[in-house]
Amino acid sequence: MLSYRIPTRRSFGLVAAAAGALAVATLAGPAAQAQAPSPSWDQVVAAAKKEGTLTFYNNLQPNGIEPLLAKFKEAYPDIQPEQIRLGSNPLIERFQTEFNAGRNIADVLITFPDERISEGMKAGWMAEWTPPELPNFPPEINEANKVFTLQYAREAIIWNKSKVKPADAPKEWTDLFDPKWKGKVGMNPPWRSVSIQQVVAFWEDKGITNPAQKLKDNEVRFFEGSGGIIQAVLRGDVSVAELTDLPLNPLLEDGAPVGFVYPASGTTLSANKAFVAAKAPHPNAARVFVNWLMTKDGQEALQKYCGLSVTRKGAPPLSNLPATSQVPNVVDGEKILTPQRQAKIINEWRTVFGIQ
Template identity: 75%
Template sequence: MSKYTRRTVTSWIAGGTIAAAAMCAFVPSVSAQENWDEVVAAAKKEGKVVFYNNLQPNGIEPLLQKFREEYPEIQTEMIRLGSNPLIERFATEFNANRHLADVLITFPDERIYEGVKAGWAAQWSPPEAKNFAPELIEDNTLFTLQQAREALIWNKNLVPAGEEPKEWTDLFDPKWKGKVGMNPPWRSISIQQIVAYWEDKLNLGDTAQKLKDNDVRFFEGSGGIIQAVIRGDVQLAELTDLPLNPLLEDGAPVGFVYPESGTTLSSNKAFVAAKAPHPNAAKVFVNWLMTAKGQEYLQQYAGLSATRNDAPPLTQLPATKDLKNAVDGETVLNPERQAKMVDHWRTTFGVK
């Protein structure tokens, strides 16, 4: 699926020519200015990497442990937040000239792209970049490592066979009143994208009011959502599928469906901070995440479909290419729509 959106095409034209931009995708894997062995040696001397992320909470430490096993000289420190507060935090720190993060991974919105223009991200070429499709690497600053999809899930012990939800409209069905859960849109960009898809592409109307009328319950993050379903706090929910695969592997009583009316796809992207306090360790860490082993561990512990050319499929979930009408979420949400949506949902639910 191409992710060359209006934004990226416009930025290419503004920078010169599309042909020039296309050439950027074929930068050698290690630049002439940088010897990778020297980068690794410098990273070991720095001895630390600070990692801002929105990965599955219980998978972050096992992932970092695998990195430390390969690079025991580099210790790890991490901050995990939802995509929206994570971007806000990085922006606030950058604007205050407080450069604390080395690496950031999140689902981006327009603020990330504007931030890259403003100097948030280092431009460099990881040795492992050759193993990724060119469209997954943007101007050698943003690297798409994984992809998430929006799904409906339910508790198989509470929802009778034959009554499982099949479409997004089930979230608004009065028979599920008080039994529906979701992540609030003001917390997550991926949720904002699926709401825009519901309202603008599927013409489902004011979904905030419909869900309020159906006594929707909000939980923090995908991990909170799926645990609420497993506990029986709610019976069905909208979910960004990042925690789903590992829990299905563990035998969790959870059913799932990607509605045939379509769903949105979110790309988890990484960048090395341009003013990282540990710039070499940051590069080593991001490059490790792009290796075959790093991608395997990301998929195993973070639960999302990895993007490396030779990455194996998830064990329990279909590949993105096998989903009907999987739409790049960035194409359905612009800054104006985003701000209007968040304000409307906060107002509808009385959240300041």
């Protein structure tokens, strides 16, 4: 019997000086910082080694985090990272609560954002700095030298090849509403996930009316997160499912009997973004870690172990999934999901399914 790894699961500045001078935190007071020149990258690395540790909050694929950290420690053995993993919503909520309370624990946060990240930029959550690796990325991944997009997740339809004949395999989003799959469609509930809210908005933009009621009529089954959906598909609890493709590539590498499609009508992508906390306890180690994630080795490790398409220019596609540029009609979900629309979708789906 095959064994599968099942996960449990949102101004492009050039470096001015040849040495890669950066605006980073120092131990000096505010007046001294205003007059002192920015330290070189070598000085940042040296200070990071003295700090010796960092804490990063993330929603990366669970079974990929330790291999990723092992690769980082190969590059920087003097820095020991510790991590706390939560879903995007509780992760952002935790950081926000700690920031407001003056409890500065996180050095780095990596997550799929919602409007709170934009609000956090205004509130001073993020440090402003220029990673030395930034010139190797397209300009759109950089938000004010504070937030950097490292990876993209895409929405897809998957199915159990043991349960679904090739001729019956779904091809479009409307197939999820087909009565032949009644009681056999799986999905992450929209009130739980920003990425699902985004694809619901996309469906509406494509003319799919009342998707919540249509899926209720088709007796959709909800599962918590991508990991729960994958388990349900592999067990045969459902035959087809909507999935954020976070855990898909590792499963395909393991030979799991899962088919997939990115519908030709289009899909949404979610940006997995990173920032260094403005009040990071270990600010230099935090910068070294984020910059390493942007290196060729770091991006390869992110893609290999965490299963999402990376953003570095020239990076190869995932081993079993197409690059984002090869997926048809991709829409940035963050651009179509306004806070007002998000609230409307959540309220509508909760109402239709009787969730308080």
